[in-house]
Amino acid sequence: MRAKVPTMPEARHRGRPAAPGFAAGRVVALGTAVVTRRAGGDPAREAAALRAAMAKAAAELAALAAGAADDAAGILGFQIALLEDDALSAPAFVAIEGGAPADVAWRDALDDEIDGYRSAEDETFRARAADLGDLRDRVLAQLGGDADGTAVAPPVAPGSIVAASDLPPSRFLAIDWRAGGAVLLSEGSRNSHVAMLARARGVPMIVGLGIDPCCLAGEALVDAMGGEFVLDPAPATRAAFEARRRSHEIGAAEAASRVGEPAVTADGVAVAVHINVAGPDELASLSPTICDGIGLVRTEFLFAGEGLPDEETQYRVYRRLVEWAAGKPVTIRTLDAGGDKPVTGLTAVGESNPFLGVRGIRLSLARPEVFAVQLRALARAACHGALRIMLPMVTVPEEVEAARTLLDATVAALEAAGVPATRPPIGIMVEVPAAALAIERFDAAFFSIGSNDLTQYVTAAGRDIAAVAELANPLNPAVLRLIRMVVEHGRANGREVSLCGDAGGDPEAVGALLLAGLRSLSVAPAALSATKSAISRIDLGRADSAAGKGR
Amino acid sequence: MSMTETPVVASALLTNEVGLHARPAVKLTQLAKSFAATVELALEPDGPWVDAKSPVRIMRVKAAKGTLLHFRASGSDADAAVGALVDLVARGFDENAGEGADHA
Numbered sequence: 001m002r003a004k005v006p007t008m009p010e011a012r013h014r015g016r017p018a019a020p021g022f023a024a025g026r027v028v029a030l031g032t033a034v035v036t037r038r039a040g041g042d043p044a045r046e047a048a049a050l051r052a053a054m055a056k057a058a059a060e061l062a063a064l065a066a067g068a069a070d071d072a073a074g075i076l077g078f079q080i081a082l083l084e085d086d087a088l089s090a091p092a093f094v095a096i097e098g099g100a101p102a103d104v105a106w107r108d109a110l111d112d113e114i115d116g117y118r119s120a121e122d123e124t125f126r127a128r129a130a131d132l133g134d135l136r137d138r139v140l141a142q143l144g145g146d147a148d149g150t151a152v153a154p155p156v157a158p159g160s161i162v163a164a165s166d167l168p169p170s171r172f173l174a175i176d177w178r179a180g181g182a183v184l185l186s187e188g189s190r191n192s193h194v195a196m197l198a199r200a201r202g203v204p205m206i207v208g209l210g211i212d213p214c215c216l217a218g219e220a221l222v223d224a225m226g227g228e229f230v231l232d233p234a235p236a237t238r239a240a241f242e243a244r245r246r247s248h249e250i251g252a253a254e255a256a257s258r259v260g261e262p263a264v265t266a267d268g269v270a271v272a273v274h275i276n277v278a279g280p281d282e283l284a285s286l287s288p289t290i291c292d293g294i295g296l297v298r299t300e301f302l303f304a305g306e307g308l309p310d311e312e313t314q315y316r317v318y319r320r321l322v323e324w325a326a327g328k329p330v331t332i333r334t335l336d337a338g339g340d341k342p343v344t345g346l347t348a349v350g351e352s353n354p355f356l357g358v359r360g361i362r363l364s365l366a367r368p369e370v371f372a373v374q375l376r377a378l379a380r381a382a383c384h385g386a387l388r389i390m391l392p393m394v395t396v397p398e399e400v401e402a403a404r405t406l407l408d409a410t411v412a413a414l415e416a417a418g419v420p421a422t423r424p425p426i427g428i429m430v431e432v433p434a435a436a437l438a439i440e441r442f443d444a445a446f447f448s449i450g451s452n453d454l455t456q457y458v459t460a461a462g463r464d465i466a467a468v469a470e471l472a473n474p475l476n477p478a479v480l481r482l483i484r485m486v487v488e489h490g491r492a493n494g495r496e497v498s499l500c501g502d503a504g505g506d507p508e509a510v511g512a513l514l515l516a517g518l519r520s521l522s523v524a525p526a527a528l529s530a531t532k533s534a535i536s537r538i539d540l541g542r543a544d545s546a547a548g549k550g551r
Numbered sequence: 552m553s554m555t556e557t558p559v560v561a562s563a564l565l566t567n568e569v570g571l572h573a574r575p576a577v578k579l580t581q582l583a584k585s586f587a588a589t590v591e592l593a594l595e596p597d598g599p600w601v602d603a604k605s606p607v608r609i610m611r612v613k614a615a616k617g618t619l620l621h622f623r624a625s626g627s628d629a630d631a632a633v634g635a636l637v638d639l640v641a642r643g644f645d646e647n648a649g650e651g652a653d654h655a
Contacts, residue, residue, distance in 0.1 A: 078576075078606075344643065
């Protein structure tokens with residue numbers, strides 16, 4: 001409803017961004033379905049009415065799931081499983097037996113169940129309250145619907161800014177988002193199913209607004225990058241919003257269109273940009289022309305299934321990766337389990353501090369029978385392209401020598417058996433301060449800075465602990481100094497030095513990394529275009545002299 | 552549940568990131584339903600036990616990552632049921648990769 005005051009002052013509201021993007025449009029507030037129905041008065045008839053309504057709601061969800069993408073179908077499947085479980089409706093049927101009308105009995109039973117989720121400590125469990133709220137409302141709508149059981153929820157016009165306390169996934173999926181639009185939730189959570197769907201479909205979403213959605217109306221400008229929206233914007237606000245939205249769109253489009261070009265700084269210094277890959281499926285939609293190779297393959301994905309992967313399985317995957325790269329280098333990290341990446345049946349359970357425990361190369365050397373299988377597969381795949389082996393968590397030179405000895409023996413055994421094999425070069429991750437500080441002790445074909453772990457070990461700030469997140473800064477001068485030391489060692493000895501941590505894909509950090517001397521980065525495929533465009537904006541000559549004056 | 556025979560018991564550590572959540576709960580109950588045996592789950596070795604074939608009851612348990620899940624089953628295929636469920640939990644409900652995992 002529009003306010004009666006002719007010129008309404010604009011109102012600004014702030015929440016938490018849950019899906020990025022910008023949108024402008026008319027606000028549509030979704031309320032809880034109000035059900036009007038005449039109770040039959042007879043428990044048997046009320047129970048039958050509830051049963052019929054539940055069956056119709058389940059059929060409705062199944063129809064939605066049939067036409068939905070995998071992620072959405074999984075969520076709807078979960079709701080159907082709950083709805084078909086007698087445990088959900090049992091309290092309602094007991095209440096009906098005691099004389100309650102079907103709608104009241106169902107609403108009370110579901111509200112009790114929902115309260116159980118709302119009170120959960122874990123936010124992801126709390127987020128499931130929305131899935132149950134949707135079940136409650138769908139069945140209520142069926143109970144109150146006309147004889148044909150048609151849905152009562154009014155359709156939402158395409159391009160609308162949908163405001164609600166929370167939004168069930170099925171309701172989100174029923175809205176046509178192709179014409180734009182956004183979602184504003186007074187409650188909600190970044191971890192909810194609907195937020196996942198919104199991110200996947202590019203629908204901007206802000207959660208936790210803490211205002212009654214029913215009083216929202218009028219035109220809204222939604223900036224889900226900053227987590228804020230403006231109601232009834234003044235012309236100047238609208239102009240500033242449009243400018244921000246346009247520059248965001250132009251920046252994204254331009255970066256995407258130039259992703260195939262090599263990365264060069266504003267003053268003409270070439271920078272190699274590789275991609276980090278966690279599995280061959282990620283490469284399906286990518287062309288090797290967009291990058292200078294694969295700078296990191298996280299082989300942990302192979303160990304996530306049932307049991308340990310055999311040589312043939314690993315060989316096939318590694319071969320697919322080097323064949324995709326079409327001659328460009330592919331750096332495959334040997335299993336980096338342990339720390340925050342446990343592997344069932346392999347990593348130790350109950351270490352008091354897993355980040356300082358048996359992880360990376362430590363684990364591989366402790367389990368040579370597992371390591372040897374990976375090395376055999378790698379040596380075989382190396383016949384098909386420029387494969388390089390990278391050892392994680394190296395602390396002392398003896399670890400590199402032990403791995404080298406194992407690899408030599410592996411290649412010799414393959415050759416003796418007449419199996420085609422090539423001995424790939426061995427490089428190391430530089431992520432333990434002991435390795436960075438004494439880098440000259442390590443005989444490796446190349447060095448790759450693992451900035452995530454290096455930062456957490458240098459700053460003594462766990463990367464999984466939110467309270468110290470600001471301390472775990474990869475741009476801490478101590479971290480940058482170590483990177484510079486490794487770069488200088490590499491230059492003096494003709495060894496490539498690269499970086500494969502998250503810092504490489506952070507446009508804000510790229511300048512400092514290039515100033516530290518790095519000329520090779522490896523980033524997530526999604527960060528590739530932003531990284532390349534950040535590199536193109538940097539003038540190393542100017543930045544270097546400016547940094548020199550500051551000294 | 553009638554306990555005329557000795558139930559089969561076993562436990563497994565819940566290692567997947569989100570705990571016994573929507574998708575894992577659906578997978579677990581679907582697998583449990585594929586056996587004739589009565590299958591139950593608990594957070595403590597002595598219960599309270601809940602029906603492992605009921606997604607609503609499994610979700611009520613709200614088991615987080617790092618919880619030790621106890622299973623018990625009785626019936627003709629109790630051994631196979633407990634084995635399959637422990638295996639499903641141990642491999643993290645196949646949430647991290649599409650490899651392996653072709654249980655029915």
